[in-house]
Amino acid sequence: SNVAVYYGQGAYQPRLSHFCQETSLDIINLGFINVFPKAVGDWPGSNFGNQCDGTVYEGTELLSGCHQIWEDIPICKELGKTVMLSLGGETAYEDIPTDEVAEWFADFLWYSFGPPGQNDTFPRPFQDNQVDGFDFDIEHYGGHGYATMIQRLRSHFADFPDETFYISGAPQCQLPDAQLSDAISNSHFDFIWVQWYNTAACSATNFLEGNGLFNFAAWAKVIQDSANPAAKLFVGLPASEEAAVDGFYLSPAEVYPLVDIYMNLYPDMFGGIMLWEATASDNNTINGYNYAQHMKHILHE
Ligand SMILES: CNC(=O)NC(=N)Nc1ccccc1
Numbered sequence: 001s002n003v004a005v006y007y008g009q010g011a012y013q014p015r016l017s018h019f020c021q022e023t024s025l026d027i028i029n030l031g032f033i034n035v036f037p038k039a040v041g042d043w044p045g046s047n048f049g050n051q052c053d054g055t056v057y058e059g060t061e062l063l064s065g066c067h068q069i070w071e072d073i074p075i076c077k078e079l080g081k082t083v084m085l086s087l088g089g090e091t092a093y094e095d096i097p098t099d100e101v102a103e104w105f106a107d108f109l110w111y112s113f114g115p116p117g118q119n120d121t122f123p124r125p126f127q128d129n130q131v132d133g134f135d136f137d138i139e140h141y142g143g144h145g146y147a148t149m150i151q152r153l154r155s156h157f158a159d160f161p162d163e164t165f166y167i168s169g170a171p172q173c174q175l176p177d178a179q180l181s182d183a184i185s186n187s188h189f190d191f192i193w194v195q196w197y198n199t200a201a202c203s204a205t206n207f208l209e210g211n212g213l214f215n216f217a218a219w220a221k222v223i224q225d226s227a228n229p230a231a232k233l234f235v236g237l238p239a240s241e242e243a244a245v246d247g248f249y250l251s252p253a254e255v256y257p258l259v260d261i262y263m264n265l266y267p268d269m270f271g272g273i274m275l276w277e278a279t280a281s282d283n284n285t286i287n288g289y290n291y292a293q294h295m296k297h298i299l300h301e
Contacts, residue, residue: 001272002026008048010279020076024296032089073129086135096145106152133166138179146183166190173202193234193274197248232271239281252294
């Protein structure tokens, strides 16, 4: 199974190619498109932390100088990594007011970050690089419009039948997830990485306490009943103590029994582990291995 990490918001983070050289990482979510269009014709905005050169397309919040990222994506692809573009994140105001705006947003993302050369009225923030898909890390205000966006994106995917594009989501563990439940029921996800941290009522730490509140099984049922029962369910975890709200970190030794049980209870659905986030994992070494390396070992046990 796979290890997915978020990249783009790490403190003093190294450039993307550093993480693409890590063999323990399979999927890299570039975060974030953190400003959403409010009307048809509005451009979204982006933030990738200390990366990019601070320039934006005039009159927008969309970064235009992400040279480290456009230089590094080919390296990542060469090394077999799946590179997703993540929408949302902590700072985003994610409200999709109408279906027209949802479809505009999907078109913008596709023509700007999908295969190049389709429609040159759109910018190419990563130049001729194309991402492998789009991740929905919708933390608030959401709920409306995401199913429409995803259906629109998938109609674009169908124009490139020889290429594979993915849709993923990072709901909070509380059910039903206010932001993404509608989208999960009504549109096709490939990966669902649940944030089993920062929410006491259902986080992975409950597994350690054996109190029955860790709700992997409930999420498995949501996926079984969803628009894509074949979607893969990942266990989302903080990659270090500091990477999440206090008290939600699990050591590798604590993760092992959780993964062992649920990987074997749900062998087809279990997709792997998602980590928030890449730099925190790098800075969290235990017995000479960083956190993501420990996770990769656990998945291969
Ligand atoms: C997939 N997205 C996240 O995991 N976001 C996230 N962890 N945000 C955050 C929330 C509280 C403290 C630190 C980071």
